[in-house]
Amino acid sequence: MSSTMDTDREPVQTFTPREFHRQAHDALGNPQIRANFRRAMDGLMTKRREVFSDWELETLRELGANIRLRALAKLPDLLEQLEANCQANGIKVHWAEDGDEACRIIRQICERHEAKAVIKGKSMVTEEMHLNAHLEAAGIEALESDLGEYLVQLNQQTPSHIIMPAIHLNTDEISEIMHDKTGTERTRDVDIMTAAARAQLRERFMAADVGISGVNFAVAETGTLCLVENEGNGRMTTTVPPVHIAVTGIEKVVEHLRDVAPLYALLTRSATGQHVTTYFNMIGSPRKSGERDGPREVHLVLVDSGRSNIYQDDELLDTLRCIRCGACMNHCPVYTRVGGHTYGTTYPGPIGSILMPHMMGLEETKDLPTASSLCGACGEVCPVKIPIPDLLVRLRREAVGEGRGNVPGAGVKRSKKEVAAWKGFQWLATHPGVWRSSTALAGKLQALMPAKMGPWTDYRTLPKPAKVSLHKLVERHQADQARAEEEQS
């Protein structure tokens, strides 16, 4: 692999949810990012609308939500059933309380096989736990094989979208990255770039000691792991190396095999507006005696990472229905303008804003639930009908200490001043005499109002209290009418 360092390239930027506002400000001022996302999201919204046009979409969404709810209702039993069936098929099952434990389990499997090179299929749950960095630290090279993930990794970035990781980059930028990092000739021809990546990655598939993938649906009744993809890198990852490790959140289990049919239909149509993806890969077991290819060992790592905590609460539970299609971000006016990196979290956009506070705590992510105009688009398009706007409001309440207090970091945004201000307002608004005299006073003193009121007035004009309050106007109007009536009679 040849490599010519280009000093013109900007240094790698790191993002954190703590800096959401600054990052959003920067992104909004970056025309490249805004154009890349606008174009991509518009295309995805149109494609989704077209592909659902001949479907009873509402009925299908009802069914999708119903299947996910049924799976969650039986979750502990289904996880045990999944484990038993996987084990009966020869798949080894591991459980991890959090990302660190999952990383350790995966590293130990790699070390047992003296693995030096790992090839990865697309997996957001391994992004969640920063698996690549963990493996690199142990001297194990982890290479992403999904084209978008590969490009993002070459550019030392993280995905900016859960389905299209490199959506923030345009063709010219990708051409530069491939030129810099792999010596591919500069081109605007996507076929040439794709062919180059194919050739580079094929060698790595053959050389890999372990393949690591995510899971889209884990079927309890048969112990089957389902992977949805277009590229074929997922099939390569789960078939070529001698060991396959599948990693999944505990909520991805479904009860029956037939449950995957409607969920798959919803997933591909919601994610990219496709009727179907190129591959639906259902893995049942490691290579059996007499079979000619496939891994000799298959592992399944079940990761909790805060999911069982979300599970405790009737309202928050809906978060776990998610099938990771990304439609909520494709339709989010905030995501479309600020892009995925701005959120500074593994999952960006509306789903990230209702999921990441549970994984990272509200101390880190307190601004995310407010990264929404509550327009409702995310809830409208969600294939499993997660009431995302309601959950955003719930987390806002939790952040200011007005919720049930069962989200990590609850109350972090609670401010004594704000509480006192609202208490004062409540008292004012429930005491009519005081209310009237103070609004009358506000009208008289309007000239003294400051022109600026914090960030709120950065882009807005502050409304001024009227000289005469509405209440007063109505009073006068009624008095005038009464007088007129008296004069008439």
Place this chain on the structure above:
Amino acid sequence: MSARNNILKRLRERADGPLTAPTSDFSVVTGRGWSQQERIERFERLITSVHGEVIHTPRASWTMALAQVLEAKGIHRLALGREHPVAAEARVALAGSEVMLIDAGRDVESWQEEQFHATDAGLTSTRGGIAETGSLWLWPTPDEPRLLSLVPPIHIAVLDADKIEDTFFDVIEAHRWADEGMPTNALLISGPSKTADIEQTLAYGVHGPRELVVLVRHNEETG
């Protein structure tokens, strides 16, 4: 085993109490009621919309159609099985032709380089098709292993027209997948490998085949 027990315990001792599981009505994903002709047409329309090629052939002369595809695409090295009738018939028909027949039913370790670098196409049978999405379903076997439909740059799949069913749900139910037991690997394939990861521009053959050719075999009366 402590992580396992802790997680299950937390789930079982749910703070807001046990959940009630709803029952599901699957009628939206079944009962299309298409005729055989409608199924074939829809299958073809959908799979060609994602860059798959469909070639119709009478069952009796399907190997002639295969030979034409091989010639038209300049395929000299064809990987295929031995035992499945599709592979066996292809072998008989192609014996003595210019096409080199590569044995796919070998342990991958013994021919990985050849499969990745020196195979022009893979020929496989299929178990059936799905009209709604334009999909093929395959259960790879020792005779026709998993990588045969993935690694060579062209995948030629043989599908019998009367094995196209309406929906994925119908296939799972009609063939009793859950009850009869799942194979090591079951696949739905709908078109050649593709990506839109570079600025949403479609490109084919990113990791798997660049081309997918489906030979749809018709019995004389349906031909």
